[in-house]
Amino acid sequence: MLKNQDHRLTIAPMMDWTDRHCRFFHRQLTTRALLYTEMVVADAVIQGARERLLGFDAAEHPVALQLGGSDPGKLAEAARIGEAFGYDEINLNVGCPSDRVQSGTFGACLMKVPDLVAGCVAAMKAAVRIPVTVKCRIGVDEQDPEPALDALAEGVFDAGADALWVHARKAWLEGLSPKENRDIPPLDYGRVYRLKARKQNEFIGINGGIQSIEEARAHLDHIDGAMLGRAAYHTPGILAGVDATFYGVKSDPFDYAALIDAMAEYAARHIEQGGRLGHVTRHMVGLFHGLPGARRYRQILSTDATRPGAGPDVLKTAFAAVEFGAAAAEAA
Structure with missing residues (x-):
């Protein structure tokens, strides 16, 4: 389990947004929040231009690499490469609902196969010494979020996952676009709180619809960590208050x-x-x-x-x- 203090506030992985320039910028606003890369497909990490895909400025630490994929062997190899590049954490995407990830049978599709997700986590844990975490939804399509999320959580924690970040919405793989999947399925924070109540000894973080650091802080009454997404990107000035609010870092007015x-x-x-x-x-x-x-x-x-x-x-x-x-x- 991660130390709660380390991951109290994180900035979500966001496709086409949280590239290395965005992360360097966000790091100037908060020295402590964990930053995530965009999702990078494991095949691309293994076969592609690694410096372009994985390179980052040392100032970005702590920074986590989010991987997409469903092949345990490839994910393990990509995780090893990420660790060698100096990332502080490897995260597995089990929440993205885009057509791209559906065609590759990863992302949110993996909610339907929790045993495979567990196998992927176990392979990644065996390959690296840094934390391995998972980011998921509460369910997909017609799944009942109660057993679906429990099954996913049981599997990944039994496999050794260090944390589970839950976007507190379902993903609809048919009928909604990726953009609509960020807004239309209703938020169910209570479902994530119930998971934490069952998993007192595991790190559970929450994501989805959090608009301010005040809202994020309120979630910590129920959960271990909060993840800001679009609010951090569209109104990044809010990040200037993160270090004081979440980490007790006293400072002068932001320069x-x-x-x-x-x-x-x-x-x-x-x-x-x-x-x-x-x-x-x-x-x-x-x-x-x-x-x-x-x-x-x-x-x-x-x-x-x-x-x-x-x-x-x-x-x-x-x-x-x-x-x-x-x-x-x-x-x-």
Whole structure:
């Protein structure tokens, strides 16, 4: 079982969003929250361009690699590769409902075969020394979430899983798009709480629909950890309160100027290596949500930062548009 303090607050793996640039940015806002990669398919890890798929900045630690797959041998090999790259944890995706994962018989499809999931976890645990965890749904399609989630949890913990993160919705593999699967199936936090009540000695974390760090903190009255997803991405400024709220780290008011300087330096390195400013700044658009000048900031990042040849100075120009009065600083 993971130490509760280590994983009290995590940032969810999100396809097309939580790439290395997003994670570096989020790490500037919170030094303690565990960050997750996008899901990477085990076959791609084994056969693909590993540096492009798995490379990350040392500043991102603690950072976990999420794998997709259903072949125990391939997942074990991919986990070994991930550990060698320096990841702090390997996570198995048993929750993604996209067409891509359905065609590959992994992701949320695996909710229907808990014995196979257990076998995958056992193989990964035997292959690495770092924690192996699982992220799942409460069920899929017509499954009854009570026995379905219990069966999945029993299997993965018996196989040695160090934690189970539960997105507190069903996934509908037919009839709903991946986007609709993030909103339409109703949330059932109580189902995850009941699992934790049965599994007092195991780490159970919760995900789905959490909009603020206050909501996340309230879940810890019932569960071991909370995972922020879209709220962290669309309004990343909320992450500036994570270290104090969840880890008791006392600090001065957050220094946004230092954050922008750090991101400008990071963007400059990325551009020198052949990248573009927009690869970095696309994750930063929502940073000053609700503050005076935020609209102009967004406009600059959405237009000027995406132009060919744009440099880090664009980021500093955008930041200069934000107004930090007393009330604004409190809102931030």
